[in-house]
Amino acid sequence: MDRTGKCLCGAVTFTAKSLGDASACHCGMCRRWSGGIWLGVSTKDLTFTQADAVQTIQSSQWAERGFCNKCGTSLFYRVTADGKFAGHTSVSVGCLDDASGIEIGREWFIDRKPEGYTLAGDHEKVTEAQVMAMFAAPS
């Protein structure tokens, strides 16, 4: 599945190819960065058709986040650390021109989710301790 997308102001446009399933993340960084639950969908190839306003911030020792430096839209998350997840990229579901057919496969940091909302559906739910164990494991 390939999809096009853009930021709020239109300065950034992209094509995301070979989309996988989507993940929701409830960690404190994603909630601040996106202003809520961050929904990202994995992509094997994120190509910018307009990239002048794309800026990245190293948000942790293992990943960077891309955003539009004109309107602030949260665009993508990319693993920068070495290891089996190196280069893994997820693009914001909210930026896609058409998000139909994209299923949520898992929720990360389920134990960090504020209790006032819950996502419907039957999918994998991963706790903070499980996330840390996955990423700390030798790769």
Ligand SMILES: [Zn+2]
């Ligand atoms: Zn923008």
Ligand SMILES: [Zn+2]
């Ligand atoms: Zn997160």
